[in-house]
Amino acid sequence: MRKPIRHIPILKPGTWMAVVLILLLALPAAADIYMYIDSQGVMHFTNVPTSSDYRVYIKERPKRQGTQMDANRFDRYIDEAAGLHGLDFPLIKAVIRAESAFDPKAVSKKGALGLMQIMPANLEAFRVYDPFDPWQNIMGGARYLKALIQRFDGQVPLALAAYNAGPRAVDTYRGIPPIPETEAYVKKVMKFFYLYKNG
Incomplete structure (x- = not known):
């Protein structure tokens, strides 16, 4: 059984309506995430709608075969973020490649959104x-990512594990959690990191 995404407040409806309409018109079919705005103006997200109040918010894009996103199209933004937050350009780019393969409209099955696959519950904080x-x-x-690197004393693999599995999991195991997905994720990002650093 699919677990519903946590319902969270994001923004007042006036700010979002135009964006939502554009997104809904632009994306291909394959419904995935639903949203409704309550009487207090709070946005609620779920992947398992529990009432008719929910409307499709964004449809998960089917994976395209034989096509690749332009890996360099966001370099200016990555460079700006690296300078602003004191991170290595290759590291941010490696995380984006591992998370979304440079697809800015990527939506995971767990509801993570965009290039760096941010969960809806974290949007406001970030x-x-x-x-x-x-x-x-x-x-x-x-x-x-910068906050996680600071939290784990500059140990990038631990920060990456926390990015994937959450910082509590890293704290609990005092290292990379023995979760196959997380272990594979850290190896993948580090591989891309060295690829971009030495490329």
Whole structure:
């Protein structure tokens, strides 16, 4: 059984309506995430709608075969985020490649959004108001990555594990959690990191 995404407040409806309409018209079919705005103006997200109040928010894009996103199209944003947050350009780019393969409209099955796959519950904390805006998503993801690197005393593999599995999991195991997905994720990002660093 699919677990519903946590319902969270994001923004007042006036700010989002135009963005939502544009996104809904632009994306291909394959419904995935639903949203409704309550009487207090609070946005609620879920992947398992529990009432008719929910409307499709964004449809998960089917994976395209034989096509690749332009790996360099967001370099100026990555460079800006690296300078602003004191991170290595190759590291941010490696995370984006592993998370979304440079697809700014990527939506995971767990509901993570955009280039750096930010969960809806974290958008406000990361100062991301439109998760499908490449600049905002990269800035928000880089801000979080920097905080994790600081939390784990500059140990990038631990920060990456926390980015994937959450910092509590890393704290609990005092290292990279023995979760196959997380172990594979850290190896993948580090591989891309060295590829971009030495490329």
